Amino acid sequence: MDTLLRAEKLTKHYGPVVALESAQFDVVEGVTGLLGSNGAGKSTAIKLFLGLISPTSGSMQVLGVESSESLEVRSRLGYMPEHDCLPNNVTAAEFLTHMAQVSGLPPSQARSRAADTLRHVGLFEERYRPIGGYSTGMKQRVKLAQALVHDPALILLDEPTAGLDPGGREEMLDLVRKTHAEFGISLMLSSHLMGDVERTCDRIVVLEDGRVVQQGEVTGFTEELETIFIEVEERRAELLEALKRLGVEASDEDGAVIVPEAGTDTYELISKALVEAQAPLRRLGPRRHALSEIFEDTNGLSAPPFAAAGDPE
Amino acid sequence: MTSFPGAQPESGTSAREGRVFDLGYRTYEGPREGRNRARLAVYIDGLRIALGLGRGGRAKILPWLFVAVAIGIGLIFALIAGAVDRVAGAGAAEAADLPSHADYYTGAGVLLFLFAAVVGPELLCPDRHNGVINLYLVRPITSVDYVAARFLAFLTVMLVVAWLPQIVLLAGLAFGAPQPGDYLTDNWTDIPKFLGAGAALAVYTTSMGLAVAAFTTRRGYASVGLVGLFIITQFAAGIIGEEVEGATGEWLSLISLSDIPMHINELIFETDDSLGGGFAAGNLPTGVRIGAFFAFTAAPILVLWYRYRSLTV
Numbered sequence: 001m002d003t004l005l006r007a008e009k010l011t012k013h014y015g016p017v018v019a020l021e022s023a024q025f026d027v028v029e030g031v032t033g034l035l036g037s038n039g040a041g042k043s044t045a046i047k048l049f050l051g052l053i054s055p056t057s058g059s060m061q062v063l064g065v066e067s068s069e070s071l072e073v074r075s076r077l078g079y080m081p082e083h084d085c086l087p088n089n090v091t092a093a094e095f096l097t098h099m100a101q102v103s104g105l106p107p108s109q110a111r112s113r114a115a116d117t118l119r120h121v122g123l124f125e126e127r128y129r130p131i132g133g134y135s136t137g138m139k140q141r142v143k144l145a146q147a148l149v150h151d152p153a154l155i156l157l158d159e160p161t162a163g164l165d166p167g168g169r170e171e172m173l174d175l176v177r178k179t180h181a182e183f184g185i186s187l188m189l190s191s192h193l194m195g196d197v198e199r200t201c202d203r204i205v206v207l208e209d210g211r212v213v214q215q216g217e218v219t220g221f222t223e224e225l226e227t228i229f230i231e232v233e234e235r236r237a238e239l240l241e242a243l244k245r246l247g248v249e250a251s252d253e254d255g256a257v258i259v260p261e262a263g264t265d266t267y268e269l270i271s272k273a274l275v276e277a278q279a280p281l282r283r284l285g286p287r288r289h290a291l292s293e294i295f296e297d298t299n300g301l302s303a304p305p306f307a308a309a310g311d312p313e
Numbered sequence: 314m315t316s317f318p319g320a321q322p323e324s325g326t327s328a329r330e331g332r333v334f335d336l337g338y339r340t341y342e343g344p345r346e347g348r349n350r351a352r353l354a355v356y357i358d359g360l361r362i363a364l365g366l367g368r369g370g371r372a373k374i375l376p377w378l379f380v381a382v383a384i385g386i387g388l389i390f391a392l393i394a395g396a397v398d399r400v401a402g403a404g405a406a407e408a409a410d411l412p413s414h415a416d417y418y419t420g421a422g423v424l425l426f427l428f429a430a431v432v433g434p435e436l437l438c439p440d441r442h443n444g445v446i447n448l449y450l451v452r453p454i455t456s457v458d459y460v461a462a463r464f465l466a467f468l469t470v471m472l473v474v475a476w477l478p479q480i481v482l483l484a485g486l487a488f489g490a491p492q493p494g495d496y497l498t499d500n501w502t503d504i505p506k507f508l509g510a511g512a513a514l515a516v517y518t519t520s521m522g523l524a525v526a527a528f529t530t531r532r533g534y535a536s537v538g539l540v541g542l543f544i545i546t547q548f549a550a551g552i553i554g555e556e557v558e559g560a561t562g563e564w565l566s567l568i569s570l571s572d573i574p575m576h577i578n579e580l581i582f583e584t585d586d587s588l589g590g591g592f593a594a595g596n597l598p599t600g601v602r603i604g605a606f607f608a609f610t611a612a613p614i615l616v617l618w619y620r621y622r623s624l625t626v
Contacts, residue, residue: 050451071453075345079451085444089368101354102452104345113341120338130369146448151341183338 002064003028004154004186005049009058012044012210019044021210022058027154027188031180033197033218034190036207042190043082045207046156050079063153075104078147078155078185082162085143088132092123092142095131096149103150110149117149120183121175137168144175148185155179157189161196173200227287228266230257233280242273258287351454352462359436359466379428380474386421387478391485398489413486414507415582417479418514419575425518426543426571428474429467433522434535436463442530446624460523460621464614468519475511483507506581513577517610521570524613527620543571554593566593567601573609576602 005027012020020041034042047053049062051074059066065073087095093114100110118127121141126134131142140160147155160176161169177200179185191197197204198218206214232239239257243250246269250259259266274281365372390412397411412420437460440446449459483503490496525542526535550569554562567573572594580599594602 052450071455072347074451074453075347077451079448081444081447083444083447085447087439087443087445089372091367094367098354098358099448099452102351102449102454104347104350104453105341106344106346106350109341109343116339150345184340 003061004063005188006061007045007048007058008060010045010048010055010060011057012041012048012053013056018210020048020055020207023207023210023212025205025212025215027186027205028203029186030202031176031186031200032188033201033204034188034207035192035194035197035204036190037192039209040192040207041210042192042207043158044210046079046158046188046190049156050074050077075150076153078150078152080143080147080155080157080160082158084139085146086131086139089130091128092118092131092134092145093127095142096145099146100149103152105150113149113151117145120148120178121145137164137171140164140168140172141175144172144179148179148183152185155185155187157187159191160189161191161193169196176200228259228270229283229285229287230259230270230274230281231255231283232257232274233282235277235279238277239273239279242277243270245276246273248273347453348458351452352458355449355454355459355462356466359463360469362436363432363467363470376428376432376470379424379432380477383421383424383428383474383478384481386424387417387480387482388485390417391482391489394486395489414479414482414503415578415584417482417507418475418510418578421478422514422571422575422578425471425475425514427540429471429518429522430525430536430539430543432470433467433519433539434526434529434532436467437523437526438530438532438535442532450624456621456624457618460527460617464519464523464617467523468515471515471519472512475515476508479507479511510574510578510581513581513606514574517574517606520610520613520617524616524620527617546570547572550594563593563597564601567597567605569594570609573606577606 003026007023007025010020010023012018023041023045034045036042044053048055049060051062051070062070062073063076090098096114096117097107097110100113101107105113115124115127118124121144123138123141123145126138131139134142144155144157144160147157157176161172164172173196176187176189180187189197189200201218203217204215205212230239236252236255236257240250240252243257243259248259248266248269250257252258259270270284361367364376365374394411394413418425440449446456446459450456486500487493487496521542522535522539525539526532529535529538547569550566550572553568554566556562557565576595579595580602594605597605
């Protein structure tokens with residue numbers, strides 16, 4: 001799999017403020033989440049890759065090109081900023097056609113790509129209306145569309161769900177997944193919402209105070225440490241004892257038996273224990289860890305700086 | 314609509330011409346023309362902004378009103394000359410020293426200043442106000458490319474606005490004369506003269522208008538600021554010219570920003586009354602007046618370059 005982005009000991013200081021410190025990570029094809037609280041260095045990393053700022057030290061590769069100085073590599077990059085970036089008095093069709101040309105496409109191709117892209121983000125009907133009259137959700141789609149219009153190899157999205165209501169967020173994340181699954185374009189999105197990253201991304205890079213604290217496959221994060229829950233009609237205590245005899249760690253929680261950190265052979269042991277305890281089984285199944293649990297439980301980050309999606313916090 | 318065999322029909326769409334097929338996402342394999350295409354796109358977009366094209370009715374009112382009034386003044390000059398010739402006999406207009414090419418910019422110059430103040434900032438301010446500039450900076454173009462393309466776009470428009478009324482005036486005078494062919498052979502030197510004086514005025518007003526716009530994201534502030542600068546410096550120069558005797562007064566009254574291009578106008582047309590006679594700086598040596606023009610034109614360009622070179626997201 002091709003490496004799209006590579007950060008090597010990437011460091012960025014703003015005076016005494018450390019925005020990014022020796023960050024080392026690769027971004028490959030797929031959807032990569034850059035997870036971290038505000039000020040963790042997510043936006044700094046994105047701006048470094050885009051060549052908008054230069055690193056204090058270290059280096060980065062973008063689509064196989066050393067350094068961000070190369071203008072041409074930007075023809076193959078898309079960027080969706082966090083904040084407002086749209087004109088008011090131009091139609092979406094006109095704006096996208098223009099932006100495609102600024103990315104290097106000839107006018108006729110730019111025009112047809114603009115129409116195509118607006119259809120893909122679900123704005124085909126509204127494309128001849130001035131953007132100023134669009135809702136927040138529609139504007140967010142135009143922001144994604146302008147990052148997509150020149151068919152880049154990689155799109156960098158800075159907090160794509162910021163300021164959206166739950167419905168809008170859902171739509172946005174669907175579009176992100178669709179962009180990869182159907183269009184074959186890789187994406188890297190930054191977010192402070194664990195839920196967004198968990199649902200959308202194949203891989204995550206976790207930043208904290210400018211350092212990379214975790215990186216890997218999302219499924220790896222959640223599947224390696226599977227939890228199995230067992231519900232029985234009766235004889236729960238006997239089942240727990242049987243499990244203990246077989247060397248399976250188990251606990252009693254909310255009227256169910258929970259087996260944390262289950263491996264591949266655990267299911268066999270559980271079935272043995274059920275027989276031994278003669279406990280009538282009602283339900284048995286895996287319960288995937290949410291990312292937030294992993295951070296709380298296994299990484300010693302007692303108070304994760306990230307709010308899981310939907311948390312009232 | 315073309316239909317492609319094997320394509321999936323898009324649900325819920327019906328078209329009179331036939332069925333609409335969703336072709337799915339198509340990758341772009343066409344040419345990517347990079348930086349030069351991007352510069353050209355920003356230039357053409359600049360022209361469209363200046364003339365309000367593709368931006369709804371309201372955006373067209375001001376620029377086209379200015380153009381209409383500017384041409385109208387040229388037309389009136391021509392009509393007066395024609396009327397005088399009719400009433401008092403051929404050649405009477407020339408003998409009476411009626412307003413002509415040399416006087417056009419003295420009379421209508423204020424209109425061009427206003428045009429630069431009102432329309433010029435529209436090319437730069439909204440992009441920074443709305444954040445659209447961020448989308449330019451991540452594309453295969455530098456911030457200096459961007460501002461240079463915008464500068465050339467507005468210069469193009471200013472040249473047309475400066476030259477067109479003079480051309481209308483020339484045509485009016487020629488067709489008003491008994492022998493249009495003879496008029497042109499006798500007065501052909503007016504053409505390079507008004508082209509030169511118009512170009513000087515256009516490049517000066519462009520650099521002033523855009524440099525002021527580089528200091529604010531609000532178009533209105535830039536417009537008011539520039540008009541204020543013209544009025545205040547002209548007022549100050551008037552007072553200084555009267556109060557301060559001799560060479561010092563002449564030098565100091567160079568600060569009248571609205572008179573800077575009029576020096577060139579006077580020198581080209583070899584008149585000395587276009588600044589209303591009592592203008593102290595008009596007595597300075599030719600070299601100083603030309604030098605002042607270039608200095609006052611180059612300084613805003615340097616400011617503009619500097620402001621955009623260091624532009625970050």
